[in-house]
Amino acid sequence: MDKEKILQSMTPEIYQRFRTAVSIRKWPDGRQLTQQQVETCMQAIIAYEHEYVAEHERTGYVAPKKKACATEHETPLKWQ
DSSP, X not given: OOHHHHHHHOXXXXXXXXXXXXXXXXXXXXXXXXXXXXXXXXXXXXXXXXXXXXXXXXXXXXXXXXXXXXXXXXXXXXXX
16 A cells, blocks of 8 residues: 555544554554554554644654754763
């Protein structure tokens, strides 16, 4: 199934079920998700969010920092 067919068949309810299932690694009936099901659900979630969800509300979104970690008076850490 290609991306367009997935998006056409996904409703907001299915999207939420997939998010919950991936989060707790179980289907609503209590069966555990296989690794393949987790990966497939994640791909569907990402495709759905890219199309219908605002960037700042997407799974895994991290807001950009307002300022740099080190100021002009601080020296940044150097890893050895």
